[in-house]
Amino acid sequence: xxxxxxxxxxxxxxxVEIDVAPNGKPLKYQxxxxxxxxxxxxxxxxxILNNVCxxxxxxxxxxxxxxxxxxxxxxxxxxxxxxxxxxxxxxNCEDQMGNTMNDGFIIVxxxxxxxxxxxxRGGKIYVKKDVGYRVGxxxxxxxxxxxxIIIGGTAGDFLGEYMAGGLIITLGLKFLPDGTIIENSHxxxxxxxxxxIHRGKIILRTxxxxxxxxxxxxxxxxxxxxxxxxxxPYIKEFCEIFNIPFDLIGKKPLQVVKPISxxxxxxxxxxxxx
Amino acid sequence: xxxxxxxxxxxxxxIDRDLCxxxxxxxNHCSYGALSFNGERIVAEDDKCVAxxxxxxxxxxxxxxxxxxxxxxxxxxxxxxxxxxxxWAQSGNGGVLLSAxxxxxxxxxxxxxxxxxxxxxxNPAIDPLRETxxxxxxxxxxxxxxxxxxxxxxxxxxxxxxxxxxxFEIDMPIMVGHMSLGSISYNACMAxxxxxxxxxxxxGSGEGGLHPDFYEYGPNIISEVASGRFGVDINYLHxxxxxxxxxxxxxxxxxxxHLPGEKVNTLISQTRMIPKGSDALSPYPHHDIYSIEDxxxxxxxxxxxTRYKVPVGVKIAAVHNSAPIAVGIVRGGAxxxxxxxxxxxxGAAPRIIRDHAGIPIELAIASVDQRxxxxxxxxxxxxxxxxxxRYSADLIKAIALGADVGxxxxxxxxxxxxxxxxxxxxxxxxxxxxTQNEYLVKRxxxxxxxxxxxxxxHSWNEELKxxxxxMGIDSVESLRSNRDRLRYIGPNPRIAEILGVKHxxx
Numbered sequence: 001x002x003x004x005x006x007x008x009x010x011x012x013x014x015x016v017e018i019d020v021a022p023n024g025k026p027l028k029y030q031x032x033x034x035x036x037x038x039x040x041x042x043x044x045x046x047x048i049l050n051n052v053c054x055x056x057x058x059x060x061x062x063x064x065x066x067x068x069x070x071x072x073x074x075x076x077x078x079x080x081x082x083x084x085x086x087x088x089x090x091x092n093c094e095d096q097m098g099n100t101m102n103d104g105f106i107i108v109x110x111x112x113x114x115x116x117x118x119x120x121r122g123g124k125i126y127v128k129k130d131v132g133y134r135v136g137x138x139x140x141x142x143x144x145x146x147x148x149i150i151i152g153g154t155a156g157d158f159l160g161e162y163m164a165g166g167l168i169i170t171l172g173l174k175f176l177p178d179g180t181i182i183e184n185s186h187x188x189x190x191x192x193x194x195x196x197i198h199r200g201k202i203i204l205r206t207x208x209x210x211x212x213x214x215x216x217x218x219x220x221x222x223x224x225x226x227x228x229x230x231x232x233p234y235i236k237e238f239c240e241i242f243n244i245p246f247d248l249i250g251k252k253p254l255q256v257v258k259p260i261s262x263x264x265x266x267x268x269x270x271x272x273x274x
Numbered sequence: 275x276x277x278x279x280x281x282x283x284x285x286x287x288x289i290d291r292d293l294c295x296x297x298x299x300x301x302n303h304c305s306y307g308a309l310s311f312n313g314e315r316i317v318a319e320d321d322k323c324v325a326x327x328x329x330x331x332x333x334x335x336x337x338x339x340x341x342x343x344x345x346x347x348x349x350x351x352x353x354x355x356x357x358x359x360x361x362w363a364q365s366g367n368g369g370v371l372l373s374a375x376x377x378x379x380x381x382x383x384x385x386x387x388x389x390x391x392x393x394x395x396x397n398p399a400i401d402p403l404r405e406t407x408x409x410x411x412x413x414x415x416x417x418x419x420x421x422x423x424x425x426x427x428x429x430x431x432x433x434x435x436x437x438x439x440x441x442f443e444i445d446m447p448i449m450v451g452h453m454s455l456g457s458i459s460y461n462a463c464m465a466x467x468x469x470x471x472x473x474x475x476x477x478g479s480g481e482g483g484l485h486p487d488f489y490e491y492g493p494n495i496i497s498e499v500a501s502g503r504f505g506v507d508i509n510y511l512h513x514x515x516x517x518x519x520x521x522x523x524x525x526x527x528x529x530x531x532h533l534p535g536e537k538v539n540t541l542i543s544q545t546r547m548i549p550k551g552s553d554a555l556s557p558y559p560h561h562d563i564y565s566i567e568d569x570x571x572x573x574x575x576x577x578x579x580t581r582y583k584v585p586v587g588v589k590i591a592a593v594h595n596s597a598p599i600a601v602g603i604v605r606g607g608a609x610x611x612x613x614x615x616x617x618x619x620x621g622a623a624p625r626i627i628r629d630h631a632g633i634p635i636e637l638a639i640a641s642v643d644q645r646x647x648x649x650x651x652x653x654x655x656x657x658x659x660x661x662x663x664r665y666s667a668d669l670i671k672a673i674a675l676g677a678d679v680g681x682x683x684x685x686x687x688x689x690x691x692x693x694x695x696x697x698x699x700x701x702x703x704x705x706x707x708x709t710q711n712e713y714l715v716k717r718x719x720x721x722x723x724x725x726x727x728x729x730x731x732h733s734w735n736e737e738l739k740x741x742x743x744x745m746g747i748d749s750v751e752s753l754r755s756n757r758d759r760l761r762y763i764g765p766n767p768r769i770a771e772i773l774g775v776k777h778x779x780x
Binding site for chain 2: 029030033037056057060061063076077080081083095096099100102115118119121134137138140141142143145161162164165196198199262263264265267268269270
């Protein structure tokens with residue numbers, strides 16, 4: 001179970017609850033988003049969506065300090081272009097969650113799909129279990145904005161591809177149905193790790209030799225004290241939200257993947273007088 | 275001296291020593307380092323000259339001329355000067371050669387092989403000076419037909435049932451193509467946006483966001499959502515007339531973008547929302563688009579994000595199978611479709627792709643237009659076409675072949691002062707257009723540039739009216755896809771067949 005108190009603001013917010021499949025008939029995404037906008041206009045600050053089943057674009061481009069709790073499985077592009085709100089998903093997620101997100105906080109108590117956080121510029125995405133391919137592709141950073149993706153389980157190929165800033169952490173844990181947490185026996189990530197990375201860093205909690213998995217422009221580094229200090233609060237927060245004993249994290253080393261250069265492909269091209 | 279410095283230069287800088295006052299103005303103006311002063315006289319280095327003509331223009335004594343310098347190269351009809359230069363450059367640098375502007379190969383232009391019809395005797399011409407000829411265009415998705423509901427009690431009460439999609443009006447069928455702040459300077463962007471507002475035409479933002487200074491011109495700007503998603507946030511999405519998902523660019527189909535870190539100064543950093551000095555890499559594909567269904571999803575996401583208030587379109591490069599892709603795009607929900615032909619421009623693209631990939635825009639317009647008509651979709655969307663619309667004649671022919679709006683960039687740059695030295699990717703533009711160097715950018719006077727763009731398009735529009743009048747057509751919308759008003763005089767009848775245009779004399 002998620003500790004929602006960790007995430008949601010404690011004061012009593014004006015809350016409303018919606019059944020997204022009234023009489024067993026799921027709402028279309030257009031109608032659902034219309035409802036969400038109407039609810040915000042009516043001054044509500046927190047929304048609980050029940051029976052969500054594959055509706056896409058939930059919370060698209062929403063701004064401000066709004067909170068959404070989703071019970072069910074949201075469809076692709078959850079929180080696309082979002083700028084501020086918090087979303088808790090009690091279930092799994094489909095692809096492209098947090099696509100081009102500017103700011104906000106998405107917490108998934110389950111698995112995530114592919115291409116999570118595509119081109120996100122800010123905000124946080126915490127996924128309790130495993131995620132698919134191309135997670136954190138082309139996430140960026142800008143001034144005070146710094147996107148953070150933490151994955152409790154393992155990731156697929158192309159983790160942190162084209163990464164242009166921010167932070168990705170993969171913990172490699174496995175959550176059994178009875179609530180016990182063990183080390184995941186699967187590999188922490190797939191191949192082409194951080195290929196094309198030119199800023200930011202990927203932290204992987206594993207003893208595996210990742211050398212052969214590195215993509216173009218990515219390089220393994222030892223965890224420096226400075227980085228450890230920087231990431232610890234986020235890992236602590238993740239552990240508290242998902243009830244993971246923090247001591248468990250220290251049982252395996254953290255490896256760091258960073259770019260070789262800020263200009264991985266700079267030398268490929270040349271000008272000339274024709 | 276290394277071998278790479280031995281091959282002959284294209285240009286020769288001639289300085290008339292009698293006229294030269296040694297004021298050194300030329301040395302300040304040459305941003306390519308070809309001119310310097312050695313304490314006694316101006317020294318010219320021909321191998322650095324790109325013939326941008328800045329020194330020639332600025333010399334108060336008219337003492338400088340840049341002339342051709344290729345007379346002594348042994349001639350060869352197959353290994354042309356150009357091919358030899360490419361080999362010399364590659365063997366010296368060992369990298370992928372960059373290039374700018376559009377395809378410069380002397381490939382026959384199909385536009386030039388088309389002739390326009392005019393009225394004689396049986397259908398009267400219209401005098402555009404005295405009668406109204408409409409050049410307005412509606413931009414966005416349109417319903418195929420209108421449904422009305424009648425009040426049963428009172429038959430005189432009729433109300434419109436059809437729901438309209440977001441669309442807007444522009445005064446000329448012209449769009450300034452997508453050139454980002456980054457590829458061109460702040461002053462150049464400002465001049466283009468101001469001119470577009472004044473003329474009520476459209477301008478593209480290019481990939482890389484919209485600087486907050488340009489938000490006031492938003493109602494005339496189509497902004498791009500490209501694979502890098504640079505500068506894309508809610509303000510950007512909400513402050514523009516239309517949104518365009520950039521899949522491809524005519525000059526570099528299948529290729530991404532790459533703004534080198536050294537160009538990312540404070541201004542570009544603010545616009546693209548990336549740290550200063552950081553490379554801006556646009557991946558080759560959109561990583562959330564691998565199919566028409568995925569594209570439809572991004573279209574829907576953008577519509578959701580903007581609450582269905584702005585048209586959302588898709589831009590593709592004209593490639594071999596453009597027509598079926600276009601159908602997919604329209605069925606996927608796009609409100610407009612932009613086609614960019616193989617001659618389309620660029621600030622930086624690999625020469626191999628710029629010069630050899632894609633198909634001519636004339637053929638792409640005709641095949642896409644025909645396919646959309648066959649599927650009953652043509653009238654629902656706006657088709658924008660670009661890729662070397664050089665002057666009004668090309669614009670008129672593009673419209674007659676099936677485009678609603680013609681898109682162009684280079685004519686705008688040339689109007690502002692560009693001499694087409696084709697070195698945009700070096701960021702040293704001596705005319706202050708394709709550069710981010712503040713010293714150089716200042717050279718471009720926004721007011722002068724704006725007025726020149728306004729003049730240019732005003733004259734295009736007047737010429738369009740002249741042609742429409744001569745054809746006896748009173749609205750540009752009636753010229754669109756009106757291929758019967760074109761005739762082909764080129765060497766290849768198969769082209770005429772694909773264009774759906776009869777041969778001259780038929």
